[in-house]
Amino acid sequence: MVRVVIVGAGPAGGFSAYLLAKAGHDVQVFEEHATIGEPxxxxxxxxxxxxxxxLQLPKELIVNKIAKARIIAPNDEFIEVKLKNDIIIDRAGLDRHISQMAKDAGAKYYMNNRFENFENVKNKGKKIVVAVKDKTKNEIKKNETDYVIGADGPISSVAKSAGLFGSRQFYSGIQVTIPVENDNTIDFYPSEDGIAWLVPENEKVARVGIAARKEANSYFRKFITAVVGEGFEKKIMGWQAGPIPLYDPKLKSTTKDGKVLLVGDAATMVKAPTLGGINQGLIGAEAVAAAITENKNYEGLWKKKMGTDLYLSLLMRKAMERFNNNEYNQLVATFKKEKNRAILESYDRDEPRKFALKLLLKEPKLILLATKAWF
Ligand SMILES: Cc1cc2nc3c(=O)[nH]c(=O)nc-3n(C[C@H](O)[C@H](O)[C@H](O)COP(=O)(O)OP(=O)(O)OC[C@H]3O[C@@H](n4cnc5c(N)ncnc54)[C@H](O)[C@@H]3O)c2cc1C
Known part of the structure; x- marks a missing residue:
């Protein structure tokens, strides 16, 4: 049995805590907020x-099930794609559910406790000493541990303190929950400004937002005004905003001695085209648990599972960043062809390698478009 300190009670931290506690380790989770999953x-x-x-997700956490998505070009042409199994979850509820699994397996949770820094991250062979601030008592506590898992999200203090932050880059995500009539279809709007979406909670309320590399606020205002109309501010039911890291293949996700491990957004495990990271954080957590319990190479484990897919999705996103609106129009026109739409429908967003190959074989012209966007 080893002692593990986990920083952050999001999906990556919670699932790591569950797997490690289940394997019999002494697990402590420190979360800086008072309530799991919020904001x-x-x-x-x-x-x-x-x-x-x-995760044996309880039914009550499923807010909606969606059978269709539209990808809408800047010229308003769109393609409609059947979705296989997409669900919209109560995200705070998901974090609480995973944390409860971890607590039931024996992990101890400390809320309102913020990781500050390492006292001795480079002391080879010795226990790591972690300084954590108890915000309720306004006190710094020092904790000795064998391993530290940085599951503290995109701006990871653990990564900074361990010298693993690198020069990662971010998208700014801005989203609101707002009343808007819809036909229970997810709408994606890729454009030269970034990517925007409307994701229905039901036929009267949706999660509407954007992610952009620059000028996110003005893009958000432009988009939400187009979808909801002027005076949208008065209708907002809730804000959900934050940075989204771009996967960085050069980044190290562990210190040389393997005692500090980053997982989830803290390790930039985000699939770049859609900027989703929940599943990737869970896969990362499985690698964390196997690395510690079976003494295996952490980076090797998670890269084997999803390294190629994350890298390919990064290339797709970088190519798309160079598209102008006209090229987005062409892209949607290409996908409108029946043979390509079928490929898009069979696309598992977590495994772009299968999709990219099939598509390029059917539509070699796309290589030209991608190459043009790339250079
Ligand atoms: C607008 C927006 C929309 C998104 N939509 C989707 C989507 O639809 N699907 C999807 O898969 N992904 C989506 N993502 C990405 C997804 O939210 C993240 O990939 C996911 O939350 C990463 O989980 P995590 O556990 O790594 O980190 P987080 O969920 O960020 O959890 C980190 C935890 O660490 C805590 N913490 C931070 N610093 C400290 C500290 N110093 N001490 C103690 N605790 C600390 C935080 O409070 C937090 O609880 C979206 C992101 C944004 C911004």
């Missing part, structure tokens, strides 16, 4: 079968 910075779109398999 929410997420749309909550996930693929149902993956989640159900990993």
């Amino acid at each position: 929410v910075a997420c749309t909550g779109v996930i693929t149902g079968d993956v989640m159900a398999r990993r």
Whole structure:
């Protein structure tokens, strides 16, 4: 049995805590907020079968099931795609559910406790000493531990303190929950400004937002005004905003001695085209548990599972960042062709490698478009 300190009670931290506690380790989770899962910075779109398999998700956390998506070009042409198994979850509820699994397995949770820094991260062979601030008592506590898991999200203090932050880059995500009539279809609007979406909670309320590299506020105002109309501010039921890291393949996700491990957004495990990271954080958590319990190479484990897919999705996103609106129009026109739409419908967003190959074989012209966007 080893002692593990986990920083952050999001999905990546909670699932790591569950797996490690289940394997018999002494697990402590420190979370800087008073309530697990809040504030929410997420749309909550996930693929149902993956989640159900990993987490036995209770039905009451499923806010909506969606059978269709539209990808809408800047010229308003769109393609409609059938979705296989997409669900919209209560994101705060998901975090609470995973944390409860971890607590039931024996993990101890300390809320309102913020990781400050390492006292001795480079002292080879010795226990790591972690300074945590108890915000309720306004006191710094020092904790000795064998391992530290940085599951503290995109701006990870653990990564900074361990010298693993690198020069990661971010999208700004801005989203509101707002009343808007809709036909229970997810709408994606890729454009040269970034990506925007409307994700229904039901036929009268949706999660509406954008992610952009620059000028996110003005893009958000422009988009929400187009969808909801002037005076949208008065209708807002809730805000969900936050930075979204771009996967950085050069980043190290562990210190040389393997005692500090980053997982989830803290390790930039986000699939770049859609900027989703929940499933990737869960896969990362499985690698964390196997690395510590079976003494295996952490980075090797998670990269084997999703390294290629994360890298490919990063290339897709980088290519798309160079598209102008006209090229987005062309892209949607290409996908409108029946043979390509079928491929899009069979696309598992977590595994772009299968999709990219099939598509390029059917539509070699796309290589030209991608190449043009790339250079
Ligand atoms: C607007 C928006 C929409 C999104 N939509 C989707 C989507 O639809 N589907 C999807 O899969 N992904 C989506 N994402 C991405 C997704 O939210 C993240 O990938 C996911 O939350 C990462 O989980 P995590 O556990 O790694 O980190 P987080 O969920 O960020 O959890 C980190 C935790 O660490 C805590 N913490 C931070 N610093 C400290 C500290 N110093 N000490 C103690 N605790 C600390 C935080 O309070 C938090 O609880 C979206 C993101 C945004 C911003």
